[in-house]
Amino acid sequence: MLDQAQGNSLDIVIMDGSEASLFLRDTLTIGGTAILRGETADGPGLGFALSVASGLSMCPRQLESRYLYDRQGSAIFDRITEQPEYYLTRTEAGILADNACRIREITGPVTLVELGSGYSLKTDHLLRAWLACAPSVRYIPVDVSEAALCEACRIICNLHLSARVLGVNGDYREAFPMLREVSPVMVVFLGSTIGNFEPEDESRFLAELASSLSPGDFFLLGVDLVKEQLIIESAYNDVAGVTADFTRNLFARMNRELGSDIDLSVVEHVARYNPLRDQVDIHARFARKQIVRVESLGKSFAIAEGEMVLTEISRKYHLEACVPSLEGFGFETEAVFTDERNWFALILLKRTDSLSESRERRT
Numbered sequence: 392m393l394d395q396a397q398g399n400s401l402d403i404v405i406m407d408g409s410e411a412s413l414f415l416r417d418t419l420t421i422g423g424t425a426i427l428r429g430e431t432a433d434g435p436g437l438g439f440a441l442s443v444a445s446g447l448s449m450c451p452r453q454l455e456s457r458y459l460y461d462r463q464g465s466a467i468f469d470r471i472t473e474q475p476e477y478y479l480t481r482t483e484a485g486i487l488a489d490n491a492c493r494i495r496e497i498t499g500p501v502t503l504v505e506l507g508s509g510y511s512l513k514t515d516h517l518l519r520a521w522l523a524c525a526p527s528v529r530y531i532p533v534d535v536s537e538a539a540l541c542e543a544c545r546i547i548c549n550l551h552l553s554a555r556v557l558g559v560n561g562d563y564r565e566a567f568p569m570l571r572e573v574s575p576v577m578v579v580f581l582g583s584t585i586g587n588f589e590p591e592d593e594s595r596f597l598a599e600l601a602s603s604l605s606p607g608d609f610f611l612l613g614v615d616l617v618k619e620q621l622i623i624e625s626a627y628n629d630v631a632g633v634t635a636d637f638t639r640n641l642f643a644r645m646n647r648e649l650g651s652d653i654d655l656s657v658v659e660h661v662a663r664y665n666p667l668r669d670q671v672d673i674h675a676r677f678a679r680k681q682i683v684r685v686e687s688l689g690k691s692f693a694i695a696e697g698e699m700v701l702t703e704i705s706r707k708y709h710l711e712a713c714v715p716s717l718e719g720f721g722f723e724t725e726a727v728f729t730d731e732r733n734w735f736a737l738i739l740l741k742r743t744d745s746l747s748e749s750r751e752r753r754t
């Protein structure tokens with residue numbers, strides 16, 4: 392046991408792998424709250440340093456977007472979701488509020504596993520719908536940010552005393568082996584976070600997810616839909632500059648954790664929509680040349696004046712293409728929910744009985 396924090400009426404226990412599997416059963420059957428710290432959890436370690444060094448060696452340079460979400464980054468992202476230009480969260484929350492009970496009718500009393508849960512704010516619509524139908528709910532949020540995850544678990548347990556919450560601190564893959572044990576389950580992946588993946592990574596993710604789920608399990612996916620360029624671009628260029636702070640925080644984090652010594656005033660946020668690829672490309676543009684150090688590896692990188700470092704992509708979807716492609720990985724579409732402007736969609740999928748026939752269809 393590494394750390395213990397007091398919640399209102401429940402303890403949050405942070406533990407590592409060896410105790411994890413035992414606790415998974417206990418927490419979810421007896422009740423209570425726990426956080427499992429997985430191997431891919433953030434924290435002291437070489438993961439970030441190695442990722443930065445490899446990304447800055449690429450041409451053009453690019454950094455892994457998962458590292459945007461440290462304690463500070465998760466808090467800044469939370470402020471992004473409140474900006475008037477950032478329609479995604481608000482729109483998705485509305486769709487969830489309107490349809491959570493309908494979703495629960497379709498799925499029955501399944502365990503909820505949320506990937507990239509952050510502060511779990513939108514998920515409350517689902518938890519309420521689940522608790523309206525049964526005395527308890529099992530909820531497993533998964534997030535790389537320990538700070539956001541602990542906060543989320545604490546809030547949910549104080550709000551819903553009968554909820555059985557098990558936080559998993561790590562990346563999505565960490566949760567995949569657990570899915571079989573907690574089936575019947577609905578994996579929830581909101582916010583169009585899937586749009587952060589390059590197409591190949593998205594395919595690998597969907598294939599791994601489908602094979603980790605049992606037949607009859609559910610997958611609820613939020614996707615941002617293709618729309619007028621100006622609306623999308625504004626969402627990633629809010630006038631208050633919160634998204635710019637979010638991008639800059641990645642370099643602030645490098646200063647904090649890697650001793651990079653970057654002058655943050657030269658880091659500019661550039662977010663542009665590429666309609667040919669249906670994606671927003673988010674870059675940090677260096678207004679002046681910088682030497683970026685990764686102390687623990689004894690490496691330095693010279694970034695030229697005007698150079699752009701890709702920090703994130705955010706892909707947008709056409710429902711007509713997205714739904715059949717998802718089905719190709721071994722899912723059946725149960726329902727598609729959208730808002731009245733058709734800006735965002737929640738797709739409810741069910742794992743098919745076998746994966747073999749769908750694999751054939753894809754090749």
Ligand code: AVJ
Pocket residue numbers: 471479582583584586587626627634637703704705
């Ligand atoms: C959390 C990945 C869905 O792509 O819209 C928002 C991240 N970055 N503004 C998105 C983000 C800049 C966000 N996702």
